[in-house]
Amino acid sequence: MTAQQTLPSDLEIARQAELWPLGQVAARAGIPEEDLIPYGRHVAKVDLRVLDTPAGRPPARLVVVTAVTPTPLGEGKTTTAVGLAQGLAASGKQATLTLRQPSMGPTFGVKGGAAGGGYSQIVPMEALNLHLTGDFHAVTAAHNLLAAMIDAHLFHGNRLEIDPQNISWRRVLDMNDRALRNVVTGLGSRQDGVPRQTGFDITAASEVMVILSLATSLQDLRARLGRIVIGFTRSGQPVTAEQLGAAGAMAVILKDALQPNLMQTLEHTPALIHAGPFGNIATGNSSVMADLVGSRAADYLITEAGFGADMGAERFFNVKCRVSGLRPAAAVLVVTVRALKTHSGRHRVVAGQPLPAAMLEENPGDVRAGADNLRKHIEIVRGFGVSPVVAINVFPGDFDSEHAVIQEVAQAAGARVARATHVADGGAGATELAQAVMAACEDPSDFRPTYDLADPLVTKLEKVACGVYGADGLDLSPQARRDLKRFEELGYGHFPVVIAKTHLSISSDPRLRGAPTGWRLPVREVRAAAGAGYVYAICGDMRTMPGLGRAPAACKIDLDENGEIQGLF
Structure with missing residues (x-):
C-alpha cells in the first residue's frame, strides 16, 4: 500500500508558491514579452499577433488527456494534465499546457475549484476560479445581447416574421440556478415586450462559448457569430444573428476574449487557459486559438478533453482537430483504482458522501470486475489511430495488487501504462508517465477521424x-x-x-x-x-442549467479577517 500522506489544502499549497514573472513564463512558450497584455501580476492575455510570426520549428507533439467514464469521485484529468506537463519539464522537455477555464457555477456549486490539485495546480488558483480576465462575462454579454435583440425585433413588428414558438436562443448566466431553467419573459404592460416562454442555460452551454473555442481568427469569429441560427420563420426558414444585425456588436464584445490567457503551473510550466464549453452538449475542449499559440515553441503540447474518451476526446478528434489542423500524437487515459471499483457495480458511490468501507479494502477482484470500462476506452482511442497511455492516478490507500491489475489489463489491450503521484509529488511524480508519453509519441502516426465530412x-x-x-x-x-x-x-x-x-x-x-x-x-x-x-x-435528458445542492460549496467560500479568500479547494 502507498504511504499515507497528509497534504496541505490546494489553496494553502497555491499560496506558498513562488510565482515567476510572466515574461519569464512566456519565454518558455515562445511568446515575446511584448505580446503579453497584463491582467494584474500573474495573468496576461496573449496578443494574437504572435501567430503572425513564423515559429521557426515544427509544431509541438499534441497530447490529449482524457479518462475512463467519470464517476462521482472524479478521476483527476486536470491534475494529471498539469502533472504530465510538469513531468515532461522535469524530464528536460519543453511543455505547454492548454486547459478550459472553469465555470463559476460549478465552483460555487459542487467543485469548489478546478485548478488542478495538490502540487499539480495552475496558479494563482483564486484568479483561475473567479472571473480570470472576464472571458465568461464577455460570452454572457454577447449571448444575451442577441437574446435582447430577438425580443426587441418581435416588439417592433417582427419584420423577419420569426415564429415566437420556434425560437431556440435562450439566455445564459454563469451560475447554477435551477429556478431560471424555464421562464416567461415580456410580462407586464405592452411596453414590457412580447410574452413568450423561454429560459436560461449556464454560460458554458452557450453556442457563443463553442464559437469562441473553435474560432481561428477574429475574422472567423465574426463570420461564425453571423451564422448563428436563433430560430425559424413561420415558413420554416432559419433566422440568423446576421439578419438581426447583432453579429457585429457581439464580435466587438468578444474581441479581447478571443485572446488566450497565460498562467503558470506551480513549477512554472506555461498554461494557456481559454474558453470552457460544456462537455455533454458541446465540444468540451479548450480553444483552438490556445492550441495554435501553444504549439509554436514547445516539444509537447498537453491539452485536456472533458469527461471520458467517448465524449470530450471523441469531439477533440472529430471536431477540434479538424478545425485546428493539428494531429494528435498520443492520448492519456486517466484511471483510478476507485473508478474501476465503482464501475464493477459492487459499490454504491454518492457524490459528497464518504466512500463505502468495502471500497477501501484491498480487493484486486473488484478492480478487475470494473476493467471492461478501461478496455473500452483504450479501444476508443486506438480506433482513432492514436497511441494510448494509461495513467494510474495514485491515491493514498491504493494497494500495489490493485495497480498490478490495471497494468495487466492496459498492456493486454495494447496500451502503455504508468503510475503517477503528481498530486503529492508534482512533476517528479509524473516522470514515469512523461517517459511513457514520449515513447507513445514516437509510434507511427495513423490518425483517422470516425467519419468523412462528406458522409450524410x-x-x-x-x-x-x-x-x-x-x-x-x-x-x-x-x-x-x-x-x-x-x-x-x-x-x-x-x-x-x-x-x-x-x-x-x-x-x-x-x-x-x-x-x-x-x-x-x-x-x-x-x-x-x-x-x-x-x-x-x-440522446437523453441533459441539464444545461445546473442547480445548487443542499449545501453548495458557496457556503464555505468567504473572506478572512485579512481579506484573503478562503474555502476554495
Whole structure:
C-alpha cells in the first residue's frame, strides 16, 4: 500500500508558491514579452499577433488527456494534465499546457475549484476560479445581447416574421440556478415586450462559448457569430444573428476574449487557459486559438478533453482537430483504482458522501470486475489511430495488487501504462508517465477521424454510435428524421456531429456500467449549431442549467479577517 500522506489544502499549497514573472513564463512558450497584455501580476492575455510570426520549428507533439467514464469521485484529468506537463519539464522537455477555464457555477456549486490539485495546480488558483480576465462575462454579454435583440425585433413588428414558438436562443448566466431553467419573459404592460416562454442555460452551454473555442481568427469569429441560427420563420426558414444585425456588436464584445490567457503551473510550466464549453452538449475542449499559440515553441503540447474518451476526446478528434489542423500524437487515459471499483457495480458511490468501507479494502477482484470500462476506452482511442497511455492516478490507500491489475489489463489491450503521484509529488511524480508519453509519441502516426465530412448526417451519427460507443444502431424518432432531412436541405450536411448524451456511461443510459453491449442509441431530436459549425443529436435528458445542492460549496467560500479568500479547494 502507498504511504499515507497528509497534504496541505490546494489553496494553502497555491499560496506558498513562488510565482515567476510572466515574461519569464512566456519565454518558455515562445511568446515575446511584448505580446503579453497584463491582467494584474500573474495573468496576461496573449496578443494574437504572435501567430503572425513564423515559429521557426515544427509544431509541438499534441497530447490529449482524457479518462475512463467519470464517476462521482472524479478521476483527476486536470491534475494529471498539469502533472504530465510538469513531468515532461522535469524530464528536460519543453511543455505547454492548454486547459478550459472553469465555470463559476460549478465552483460555487459542487467543485469548489478546478485548478488542478495538490502540487499539480495552475496558479494563482483564486484568479483561475473567479472571473480570470472576464472571458465568461464577455460570452454572457454577447449571448444575451442577441437574446435582447430577438425580443426587441418581435416588439417592433417582427419584420423577419420569426415564429415566437420556434425560437431556440435562450439566455445564459454563469451560475447554477435551477429556478431560471424555464421562464416567461415580456410580462407586464405592452411596453414590457412580447410574452413568450423561454429560459436560461449556464454560460458554458452557450453556442457563443463553442464559437469562441473553435474560432481561428477574429475574422472567423465574426463570420461564425453571423451564422448563428436563433430560430425559424413561420415558413420554416432559419433566422440568423446576421439578419438581426447583432453579429457585429457581439464580435466587438468578444474581441479581447478571443485572446488566450497565460498562467503558470506551480513549477512554472506555461498554461494557456481559454474558453470552457460544456462537455455533454458541446465540444468540451479548450480553444483552438490556445492550441495554435501553444504549439509554436514547445516539444509537447498537453491539452485536456472533458469527461471520458467517448465524449470530450471523441469531439477533440472529430471536431477540434479538424478545425485546428493539428494531429494528435498520443492520448492519456486517466484511471483510478476507485473508478474501476465503482464501475464493477459492487459499490454504491454518492457524490459528497464518504466512500463505502468495502471500497477501501484491498480487493484486486473488484478492480478487475470494473476493467471492461478501461478496455473500452483504450479501444476508443486506438480506433482513432492514436497511441494510448494509461495513467494510474495514485491515491493514498491504493494497494500495489490493485495497480498490478490495471497494468495487466492496459498492456493486454495494447496500451502503455504508468503510475503517477503528481498530486503529492508534482512533476517528479509524473516522470514515469512523461517517459511513457514520449515513447507513445514516437509510434507511427495513423490518425483517422470516425467519419468523412462528406458522409450524410445520419451516417456520421451511426459511425459514432456504433464505432465509438459500441451501440447496435440508431433509433431515430420521427422528429429526429425530420430534423436531419431539414438540415441536409439547409446545407448543413457537411457539418461534423456531436452526440449529446449522458457522461456517466458509454451508452445513453447512465445506469449501465462498464462497456455495455446489445443496446441502441435513441435520438430524440437533432439541432444545429450553425455558427459553431456542427449538428448535435439529443440522446437523453441533459441539464444545461445546473442547480445548487443542499449545501453548495458557496457556503464555505468567504473572506478572512485579512481579506484573503478562503474555502476554495
